[in-house]
Amino acid sequence: MTAPLQRRSSPIHPAGPVAVSTTAAEQLSPAYPARAAWGTASRLRAWQAEALQQYLETQPRDFLAVATPGAGKTTFALRIATELLARGVVRRITVVCPTEHLKSQWADAAARVGVRLDPSFKNAQGRHGAGFDGVAVTYAQVAANAALHHNRTTAEPTLVILDEVHHGGDALSWGDAVREAFEPARRRLSLTGTPFRSDTAAIPFVEYERDGAGIRRSRADYSYNYGDALRDGVVRPVIFLSYSGQMRWRTKAGDEVAATLGDPLTKDMTAQAWRTALDPKGEWIPAVLAAADQRLTEVRRAVPDAGGLVIATDQTVARAYAKILGEITGEKAVTVLSDDDGASGRIEEFAAGEQRWMVAVRMVSEGVDVPRLAVGVYATATATPLFFAQAVGRFVRARRRGETASVFLPSVPHLLGLAGELEVERNHALDRVLTSEEKGDFFNPEDALVAQANRAEKASDDLMLPGFEALEAQATFDKVLFDGGEFGTGAAVGSVEEQEYLGIPGLLEPEQVTTLLRARQAEQVKAQKRSSEATAVREQNAGVEDHRRRAAARKELSSLVSAWSRRSGKPHGVVHTELRSRCGGPEVALARTEEIEARIAQLRKWFVGRS
Numbered sequence: 001m002t003a004p005l006q007r008r009s010s011p012i013h014p015a016g017p018v019a020v021s022t023t024a025a026e027q028l029s030p031a032y033p034a035r036a037a038w039g040t041a042s043r044l045r046a047w048q049a050e051a052l053q054q055y056l057e058t059q060p061r062d063f064l065a066v067a068t069p070g071a072g073k074t075t076f077a078l079r080i081a082t083e084l085l086a087r088g089v090v091r092r093i094t095v096v097c098p099t100e101h102l103k104s105q106w107a108d109a110a111a112r113v114g115v116r117l118d119p120s121f122k123n124a125q126g127r128h129g130a131g132f133d134g135v136a137v138t139y140a141q142v143a144a145n146a147a148l149h150h151n152r153t154t155a156e157p158t159l160v161i162l163d164e165v166h167h168g169g170d171a172l173s174w175g176d177a178v179r180e181a182f183e184p185a186r187r188r189l190s191l192t193g194t195p196f197r198s199d200t201a202a203i204p205f206v207e208y209e210r211d212g213a214g215i216r217r218s219r220a221d222y223s224y225n226y227g228d229a230l231r232d233g234v235v236r237p238v239i240f241l242s243y244s245g246q247m248r249w250r251t252k253a254g255d256e257v258a259a260t261l262g263d264p265l266t267k268d269m270t271a272q273a274w275r276t277a278l279d280p281k282g283e284w285i286p287a288v289l290a291a292a293d294q295r296l297t298e299v300r301r302a303v304p305d306a307g308g309l310v311i312a313t314d315q316t317v318a319r320a321y322a323k324i325l326g327e328i329t330g331e332k333a334v335t336v337l338s339d340d341d342g343a344s345g346r347i348e349e350f351a352a353g354e355q356r357w358m359v360a361v362r363m364v365s366e367g368v369d370v371p372r373l374a375v376g377v378y379a380t381a382t383a384t385p386l387f388f389a390q391a392v393g394r395f396v397r398a399r400r401r402g403e404t405a406s407v408f409l410p411s412v413p414h415l416l417g418l419a420g421e422l423e424v425e426r427n428h429a430l431d432r433v434l435t436s437e438e439k440g441d442f443f444n445p446e447d448a449l450v451a452q453a454n455r456a457e458k459a460s461d462d463l464m465l466p467g468f469e470a471l472e473a474q475a476t477f478d479k480v481l482f483d484g485g486e487f488g489t490g491a492a493v494g495s496v497e498e499q500e501y502l503g504i505p506g507l508l509e510p511e512q513v514t515t516l517l518r519a520r521q522a523e524q525v526k527a528q529k530r531s532s533e534a535t536a537v538r539e540q541n542a543g544v545e546d547h548r549r550r551a552a553a554r555k556e557l558s559s560l561v562s563a564w565s566r567r568s569g570k571p572h573g574v575v576h577t578e579l580r581s582r583c584g585g586p587e588v589a590l591a592r593t594e595e596i597e598a599r600i601a602q603l604r605k606w607f608v609g610r611s
Contacts, residue, residue: 044075044076044079045071045072045075045232045234046232047067047071047072047222047224047228047229047232047234048072048075048076048079050222051065051076051222051224052076052079052080052083054221054222055080055221055222056083060187061186061187061188062187062188062190062205062206062207063187063188063189063190063221063222064165064191064192064205064206064207064218064219064220064221064222065077065189065190065191065192065220065221065222065223065224066192066193066220066222066223066224066225067222067223067224068193068224068225068226068228068229068235068393068396069193069389069390069392069394069396069397070193070229070234070235070393070396070398071193071224071229071234071235072234073163073191073193074106074109074163075109077161077163077189077191078109078110078113078115079113080159080189081093081110081115081159081161082113082114082115084187085115085133085159089157089159089187090156090157090158090159090186090187091156091157091158092133092134092152092155092156092157092158092159093110093115093117093133093134093135093159093161094134094135094136094137094149094153094158094159094160094161094185095110095117095134095135095136095137095160095161095163096136096137096138096139096142096160096161096162096163096178096182097136097137097138097139097163097164098138098139098163098164099138100138100344101343101347102136103119103136103137103138104119104136104344105369106119106136106163107119107136110133110136115133115134116131116132116133116134117132117133117134117135117136118132118134118135118136119135119136121135121136121137123141123144123145123148126148127152134158137149139168139174139177140174142174142177142178142181143173143174143177143178146176146177146178146180146181147180147181148181149177149181149182150180150181150182150184153181153182153184153185154184157186158182158184158185158187159186159187159188159189160182160185160187160188160189161189161191162178162182162188162189162190162191162205163191164191164192164193165190165191165192165203165204165205165206166192166203166386168203168204175202175203175204178204178205179204179205182204182205188205190203190205190206193389193390193393203218206218206219207219226396229396230510233398234398235396235397235398236395236396236398236403236404236405237404237405237482237483237510237513238392238395238396238404238405238406238407238419238482239404239405239406239407239480239481239482239504239513240406240407240408240409240416240419240480240481240482241291241295241406241407241408241409241480241501241502242408242409242410242411242415242416242419242478242479242480242481243261243284243287243288243291243408243409243411243475243476243477243478243493244260244261244262244263244410244411244475244476244478244490245260245261245277245284245473245474245475245476246258246259246260246261246472246473246474247259247260247272247273247276247277247284247470247472247473247474248276248471248472248473249272249273249275249276249468249469249470249471249472250467250468250469250471251272251467251468252467252468253467254467257269257272258472259273260273261273261274261277261284261410261411261412262410262411262413262478264413270412270413270414271381272468274381274410275381275468275470276470276471276472276473277410277473277475278313278317278380278381278410279470279473280320280321280324281470282470282472282473282474283472283473283474283475284410284473284474284475285321285324285379285473286324286328287475287493288377288379288408288475289321289324289325289328289377290328291408291493291498291502292308292310292375292376292377292406292408293308293325293328293329293356293357294502295375295406295408295502296308296356296357296374296375298503298504298506299374299375299406299506300506301505301506302402302505302506303372303374303400303403303506303507304354305353305354305372306372306373306374306375306506307350307354307355307356307357307358307370307372307373307374307375308356308357308358308373308374308375308376308377309357309358309359309360309370309373309375309376309377309395310322310325310333310357310358310359310360310376310377310379311360311376311378311379311380311391312359312360312361312379312380313361313380313381313382314361315361317379318335318337318359318360318361319335319359321333321379322335322357322359325356325357325359329356329357331355331356331357333355333356333357333358333359334346334349334350334355334357334358334359335358335359335360336350336358336359336361337360337361346358347370350370351369351370351371351372358370358373369397370394371397371399372399373394373395373397373405374395374403374404374405374406374506375395375405375406375407375408376391376392376394376395376405376406376407376408377407378391378407378408378409378410378415379410383412383414383415383418385418385421388415388418388419389418392405392407392419395407400507401507401509402507402508402509403507404504404507404508404510404513407419411478411479416481420481420484475493476490476491476492477490477491477492477493477495477497477498477501478490480501480517482513482514482517483510483513485514485517487501487517487518487520487521488501488520488524489521489524489525491524497524497527500520500523500524501517501520504516504517504520549593550592550593550596553593553596553597553600554588554596556600557588557596557599557600557603560600560603560604561575561576561579561603564603564606576588579599579602579603580599582602583595583598583599584598585598
């Protein structure tokens with residue numbers, strides 16, 4: 001496998017035929033003591049300066065930068081744009097991004113560094129206004145009229161920035177359009193914050209090389225992964241809190257099934273248990289949302305404007321989740337639905353405000369920048385590695401030292417595996433055999449492309465399958481995943497054990513978080529050991545307690561049999577025989593305490609019936 005160029009640890013010095021206009025200050029990460037507002041940094045982080053130096057030294061026509069969400073891809077791209085404009089290499093900029101909201105976000109960020117992009121450009125216009133340096137468009141716009149964008153690209157030397165370029169896979173209509181429209185570009189800069197698509201479709205303008213097994217793999221020109229960013233303090237560490245519980249549902253065949261979420265199950269059983277957990281009418285979602293809100297309250301003690309985000313499967317459940325959050329917090333949650341004209345405005349308002357919660361479907365899963373998001377609930381049935389990584393990326397943008405992100409998950413093995421692999425970098429491989437999960441109808445590849453954020457979502461098939469009905473969903477705290485480790489041994493919702501994990505301070509260094517989690521787990525194990533020892537002592541003394549209880553029961557039975565004998569006129573022996581016939585068991589002398597107490601209960605029924 002051809003590995004992408006990783007960030008070097010050596011100092012950066014201008015070299016080669018092109019001098020790099022980065023000062024010594026630019027070589028330092030601006031993450032501390034405070035992070036500059038998104039897209040406005042006058043200094044470059046170390047990885048950005050190094051990648052810029054590489055770009056200016058090599059002057060490539062195509063360049064692929066893979067940088068983890070929150071690392072600052074936009075700042076890096078705009079710095080390249082300003083350099084190329086200043087040098088006269090290009091005279092026009094075209095930014096291509098997945099969603100309408102991101103067009104405005106790119107234009108705002110560009111304006112802060114002196115580049116004027118028109119985010120309102122429509123294909124019908126044909127050309128942008130004279131007051132702009134270029135346009136921001138969506139992949140959908142390009143696909144709608146590739147010839148128009150081809151002509152625009154040909155008219156002037158153009159830099160094309162392909163944001164989240166994985167959306168341009170050749171298997172999609174977007175891929176052909178992207179290739180046609182931007183083949184004549186003077187320069188093309190491709191960006192992605194996550195590993196490429198998990199299918200085998202080639203992506204335009206990305207270079208592939210064959211590994212030792214003959215499989216073609218993508219080659220990034222520069223790569224800056226989550227582990228690098230975490231070490232540099234550029235992103236927050238993520239605490240994953242998983243919740244399991246007992247689920248019960250009715251299948252489309254009419255059978256009632258019960259299972260525990262997180263137990264080893266078939267793929268179909270796991271999918272159905274997962275769907276049941278996400279049902280807003282059950283108890284799992286309210287319990288997890290309440291726990292997440294409690295966690296948010298703890299974080300806001302140190303970070304007063306910290307916000308939370310629930311990522312929902314569709315509009316119907318998004319509205320239901322928002323209602324539940326309103327009941328929990330007493331504050332109306334911001335709801336972002338992608339077919340709503342005011343969605344972008346609500347995201348911007350939430351980003352600048354101090355509201356506690358936002359609920360959204362797919363619109364904020366990729367690229368959208370809300371740095372104050374610190375707590376998330378992954379309440380969607382989308383299970384692809386790409387979507388998961390992008391969703392988690394909404395919470396990792398660091399603003400100050402010691403911040404951590406908390407993401408609540410259903411205890412689904414596939415999701416927990418993705419959480420554990422967060423720091424593992426993967427390359428896009430062609431000609432490989434897809435796994436059964438990638439082929440399957442539930443874990444299908446890239447089923448939730450953010451392109452769907454520009455279309456109205458209907459009620460999700462995941463919860464509306466013909467005949468499928470979620471009947472019951474109980475929640476239990478499962479465990480915490482952090483820094484490659486697992487902590488916690490399970491606990492009831494609302495228990496002291498759960499509270500210990502929800503109450504972790506909102507500002508801690510990663511090493512402090514690990515130390516605290518280990519201490520929490522050690523105390524939990526000790527408490528369980530003490531409980532087990534107490535149970536053992538009770539069992540050892542059970543003989544004494546049972547002896548006293550049995551003696552008292554025999555005395556009561558004898559008294560009741562005598563009373564019943566007087567009332568019924570039957571001898572004591574006949575009464576005992578009838579009781580043994582009705583209740584079972586041996587003679588009184590050999591009967592267990594429970595058997596004697598059962599006969600007492602039967603006698604009382606006889607007395608009531610005779611009265």
